[in-house]
């Protein structure tokens with residue numbers, strides 16, 4: 620259910636029928652009309668605040684990571700069940716005349732830091748992890764990255780991630796970078812953020828802050844298990860060689 624739908628449902632219970640009598644028998648206005656107007660007004664304000672608390676982030680609970688920082692999800696969001704991992708970017712104005720498509724991908728690694736299998740590489744052509752619960756789901760390809768907010772996203776159900784997965788790596792690569800002569804020097808506002816699926820609150824984010832130039836692939840962040848707890852690490856490591864460089868690294 621979207622925030623908007625929830626709001627519509629919430630609107631009704633606070634309005635008893637009796638409040639709709641707006642006029643007295645002699646035709647003069649009764650005080651109850653003021654009451655209903657006040658109620659509607661209060662409800663509007665309540666809904667406005669509630670709706671926008673869902674749609675706009677970050678809020679004060681969110682933690683901003685710097686490159687290289689790590690944080691325990693259990694510490695910042697106790698009882699976290701599933702995370703929505705949003706990745707975003709914008710393309711600077713370019714005059715190459717070619718379309719510019721970045722792709723978010725996920726590598727599910729074993730304790731040896733290698734891909735568990737080809738099916739554990741989650742990307743636009745393989746949207747879900749091979750476990751029966753599909754604990755890791757890519758939400759689909761975005762071809763332009765236009766606009767603010769998440770451009771591509773992945774949902775990870777932390778309870779259902781199979782025990783053989785020790786690390787979940789989130790990357791952004793430029794599609795056909797070499798052929799199109801594109802690199803991360805032409806990309807700005809790159810970020811990865813984690814949102815608690817239950818509360819819809821952003822719990823942490825990492826904004827790329829360096830100036831990159833020749834890189835065509837980027838490791839944004841990693842979720843990894845340590846002492847039975849999921850932790851997030853902000854990486855921000857760029858690579859030349861695009862997606863293939865990452866596949867070589869993890870195979």
Ligand SMILES: [Ca+2]
Nearest residue numbers: 721722761762
């Ligand atoms: Ca894409």
Ligand SMILES: [Ca+2]
Nearest residue numbers: 708764765766
């Ligand atoms: Ca964007």
